[in-house]
Amino acid sequence: MNKIPIGDYFEMFIDWLMDNFEPVFEGIKSGILWVIGGFETALLSVPSLVMIAIISLIAWKVAKRRVAIFTLLGLLLIDNLNLWDKTMESLALVFTATVIALVIGIPMGIWMARKDGVDRTMRPILDFMQTMPAFVYLIPAVIFFDLGKVPGAFSTIIFAMPPVVRLTNLGIRQVPKEVVEASKSFGSTSKQLLLKVQLPLATPTILAGVNQTIMLALSMVVISAMIGARGLGEEVLKGVTQMQIGKGFEGGVAVVILAMILDRITQALGTSSTK
Amino acid sequence: MSKVSVKNLYMIYGNHPKKPLALVKEGISKEELLEKTGHGIGVNNVSFEVEEGETFVVMGLSGSGKSTLIRCLNRLIEPTAGEILIDGQNIVGCSKETLLEIRRKKVAMVFQHFALFPHRNIWNNVAYGLEVQNMPLEDRRDKAFESLEAVGLKGYEESMPTQLSGGMQQRVGLARALATDADILLMDEAFSALDPLIRKEMQDELLTLQANMKKTIIFITHDLDEALKIGDRIAIMKDGVVVQIGTPEEILNKPADAYVKEFLQDVNRVKVVAASSIMKKPDAIVSSKDGTRVAVRKMKESGISSIFVVDKDRRLQGIITIDDALELLKQEIHSIESIIIDEVHRTSPETPIIDLLPTAINTKYPIAVTSEDNRLIGIIVRVSVLAGILGEEDSDE
Known part of the structure; x- marks a missing residue:
C-alpha cells in the first residue's frame, strides 16, 4: 500500500498560506514585535536593583513573605551572574506570549463552556497544540515570521494556550447547575450570567490555567532560542552547542528562578481569589 | 382567570423532542419510547390551574417528572408542547424579552440546595434579582434588607453564605425570591435538604408568611406530610403524568388509584383529617x-x-x-x-x-x-x- 503523503500536503498547505496570506503574517509580526518591544522597554527602562525591589514588593503583597525573600535573593543572584538583561528579555517574551494566549484563550474557553459542539471540536485541536513536538511548528513559524523573537513568541503562544482554554472551560462548567439555574430564574441575560456568576466562580480555576500557561511559556524559552529569540535560552543553547557547561548551567538556574517566582506569585493570586 | 394555567403540557428529553411527540400523545410507554427513539418522557400531558393566593403542591417520587414540570413553568427547561399561561399570557414560545420580563417580575424560584451565590454576601444574594434589573444600588440594598428582615435574618446582611446553617441559607433563598415582589413562587423541594426539625420550622414559617403575603405558590415535594401540611391542593405525579389533583382531604379520603393509596399508607391521618x-x-x-x-x-x-x-x-x-x-x-x-x-x-x-x-x-x-x-x-x-x-x-x- 502506498504511503499517504500527509507530509507533502502539509508542505503544500504552508506554501499556500505563504502565497496568499503574507500581508496577514506581516501584520501579526509587527503586532507581536510591538508588544514584545513594549514589555522589554518597560522591564529594562529602570535599573535592575529598582526592578528587583518592585518585583519583590509585588511578591510580598500578593504571596507570603517567604516568597518575597526568595524573589529578592533569586533576582539578586541573576543580576550578579550578569544575566539581568537576558532574563528581562525572556520575561518580556513570556509576558507577550501569555497575554496573547490569554486574550485568545479565555474567550475560547468561555465559548467551549457554552456550546457543547465547540467543546467537541476544540478538544482534539487543543490536544494537537499541546502534544505536537514544538520543533515541528518552529520551522513553519520561521517561514512565516523569519528568524527572531516573533516566531518564538508565536510557537510559545500555540504551546502555552491550551491550559488556560481547558481550565476556563472547566471552571465555567464546574459552576453548580442549580446556581446557574438560580441566576437564570431571576431573569439574567446570558451576559449577566457570565459576568456576575460564572466567571467569578470560575476565577480560581481560570487562574490555575493562567499559571500553567505562564509555566509552559517559560519552558519554551530555551527552545525558541534555537530560532533566534535570544534571552536566557540563548545562554543555555550556547552551553549546549559550545560545550560551555558552566555558562549553560547559569542560564538554566536563571530560568528555574524565574519559573519559581512566576509560579508562586500566580498561585498566590489563585488562592487569594477563592477566599 | 387562573394565575397559572397549564394545558396539555409535554416535555420530552432527547435530541429531537418534537419527533416522538405524536407517539407520546398516542400513549406509548416510557420504556418503549426509549427503546424505539432514544427519547425520554419528562412531563406527559399535564394540565392544571392554580388560583391566585393558592398553595399548589406537586408531589411525586424522584423521577416522576415534578422537578422537570416546575422548571417548565419558568422555562429553565423548554417544554416540547402545550401551553403555560401566566396571568393569561402563554410563555411557551414567547420571545426572549418577554421571558426575561416574566422571570424578573412575575415568577421567582427557591431551590432544593439553596443555590446561593457563594461569592456574594447575604444581602447581595438577596438583591441579585433586582441587580439584574439594573435597580440602583441604594434601592436594591433597602429592598434586600427588608426582605431579609421578613424571613428573620436581620443582622446577617453582610455574612457570607457558607457562614450560615442550612436552614438560614434557605431563608436567604426565600428572601431572594421575595425581594423581586414576584406574585408566583416556585419552590423546588425547598425544604427537602433540611433536617426534620428545621424543615418543620420552615414549613410553619412559610405558612405564616403566606398568610400575610398571599403569593401564588407552586411547591414541589416528595414528602406527603409536607404536601398535606402546606398544600391547599395537591397534584400527585407518576412517570410524568398527574394521577390525581385534589385537596389534602379529597386525596386522603378518595385516592384515585393504587399508586396514590400506596403513597398514603404512611400518612398520619389524625393530623390531616379534619373534624x-x-x-x-x-x-x-x-x-x-x-x-x-x-x-x-x-x-x-x-x-x-x-x-x-x-x-x-x-x-x-x-x-x-x-x-x-x-x-x-x-x-x-x-x-x-x-x-x-x-x-x-x-x-x-x-x-x-x-x-x-x-x-x-x-x-x-x-x-x-x-x-x-x-x-x-x-x-x-x-x-x-x-x-x-x-x-x-x-x-x-
Missing part, C-alpha cells in the same frame, strides 16, 4: 323553646342518651341528658331551660382529629362542631373519631 369529615349531621336536636316532652321523644326515636339544644338561629345552647329530661317529666316541668348543661365541648370544622382525641376520651357527651358564630354544624361521637383514624368512611350509615 368536618368525620362529623355527622345533627339530625336530632331540640330548640330551647321546645318542651320536655318533645326532647324525650326525640331522644327515644333516635335511640340516644343526650341531645343538643339550639336556639332559633341554630346557635348552640348546650346539651340535655335523657335522665334529667325524664326527671323533669316526672315533675311535670315543661321548660328544659333548667337542665341544659352548657359545658359541651365545641370544636371548629377544621380541627384535625388528633386534637379531638383527648376530648373524645374524657367527655361523656358527643363533641359539637360549631361555626365561628356558634352555630351547630355537626356532631362527633366517639366511635366516629376512631373510624376517622382508621380511615373507614361513612361510619354513620
Whole structure:
C-alpha cells in the first residue's frame, strides 16, 4: 500500500498560506514585535536593583513573605551572574506570549463552556497544540515570521494556550447547575450570567490555567532560542552547542528562578481569589 | 382567570423532542419510547390551574417528572408542547424579552440546595434579582434588607453564605425570591435538604408568611406530610403524568388509584383529617323553646342518651341528658331551660382529629362542631373519631 503523503500536503498547505496570506503574517509580526518591544522597554527602562525591589514588593503583597525573600535573593543572584538583561528579555517574551494566549484563550474557553459542539471540536485541536513536538511548528513559524523573537513568541503562544482554554472551560462548567439555574430564574441575560456568576466562580480555576500557561511559556524559552529569540535560552543553547557547561548551567538556574517566582506569585493570586 | 394555567403540557428529553411527540400523545410507554427513539418522557400531558393566593403542591417520587414540570413553568427547561399561561399570557414560545420580563417580575424560584451565590454576601444574594434589573444600588440594598428582615435574618446582611446553617441559607433563598415582589413562587423541594426539625420550622414559617403575603405558590415535594401540611391542593405525579389533583382531604379520603393509596399508607391521618369529615349531621336536636316532652321523644326515636339544644338561629345552647329530661317529666316541668348543661365541648370544622382525641376520651357527651358564630354544624361521637383514624368512611350509615 502506498504511503499517504500527509507530509507533502502539509508542505503544500504552508506554501499556500505563504502565497496568499503574507500581508496577514506581516501584520501579526509587527503586532507581536510591538508588544514584545513594549514589555522589554518597560522591564529594562529602570535599573535592575529598582526592578528587583518592585518585583519583590509585588511578591510580598500578593504571596507570603517567604516568597518575597526568595524573589529578592533569586533576582539578586541573576543580576550578579550578569544575566539581568537576558532574563528581562525572556520575561518580556513570556509576558507577550501569555497575554496573547490569554486574550485568545479565555474567550475560547468561555465559548467551549457554552456550546457543547465547540467543546467537541476544540478538544482534539487543543490536544494537537499541546502534544505536537514544538520543533515541528518552529520551522513553519520561521517561514512565516523569519528568524527572531516573533516566531518564538508565536510557537510559545500555540504551546502555552491550551491550559488556560481547558481550565476556563472547566471552571465555567464546574459552576453548580442549580446556581446557574438560580441566576437564570431571576431573569439574567446570558451576559449577566457570565459576568456576575460564572466567571467569578470560575476565577480560581481560570487562574490555575493562567499559571500553567505562564509555566509552559517559560519552558519554551530555551527552545525558541534555537530560532533566534535570544534571552536566557540563548545562554543555555550556547552551553549546549559550545560545550560551555558552566555558562549553560547559569542560564538554566536563571530560568528555574524565574519559573519559581512566576509560579508562586500566580498561585498566590489563585488562592487569594477563592477566599 | 387562573394565575397559572397549564394545558396539555409535554416535555420530552432527547435530541429531537418534537419527533416522538405524536407517539407520546398516542400513549406509548416510557420504556418503549426509549427503546424505539432514544427519547425520554419528562412531563406527559399535564394540565392544571392554580388560583391566585393558592398553595399548589406537586408531589411525586424522584423521577416522576415534578422537578422537570416546575422548571417548565419558568422555562429553565423548554417544554416540547402545550401551553403555560401566566396571568393569561402563554410563555411557551414567547420571545426572549418577554421571558426575561416574566422571570424578573412575575415568577421567582427557591431551590432544593439553596443555590446561593457563594461569592456574594447575604444581602447581595438577596438583591441579585433586582441587580439584574439594573435597580440602583441604594434601592436594591433597602429592598434586600427588608426582605431579609421578613424571613428573620436581620443582622446577617453582610455574612457570607457558607457562614450560615442550612436552614438560614434557605431563608436567604426565600428572601431572594421575595425581594423581586414576584406574585408566583416556585419552590423546588425547598425544604427537602433540611433536617426534620428545621424543615418543620420552615414549613410553619412559610405558612405564616403566606398568610400575610398571599403569593401564588407552586411547591414541589416528595414528602406527603409536607404536601398535606402546606398544600391547599395537591397534584400527585407518576412517570410524568398527574394521577390525581385534589385537596389534602379529597386525596386522603378518595385516592384515585393504587399508586396514590400506596403513597398514603404512611400518612398520619389524625393530623390531616379534619373534624368536618368525620362529623355527622345533627339530625336530632331540640330548640330551647321546645318542651320536655318533645326532647324525650326525640331522644327515644333516635335511640340516644343526650341531645343538643339550639336556639332559633341554630346557635348552640348546650346539651340535655335523657335522665334529667325524664326527671323533669316526672315533675311535670315543661321548660328544659333548667337542665341544659352548657359545658359541651365545641370544636371548629377544621380541627384535625388528633386534637379531638383527648376530648373524645374524657367527655361523656358527643363533641359539637360549631361555626365561628356558634352555630351547630355537626356532631362527633366517639366511635366516629376512631373510624376517622382508621380511615373507614361513612361510619354513620
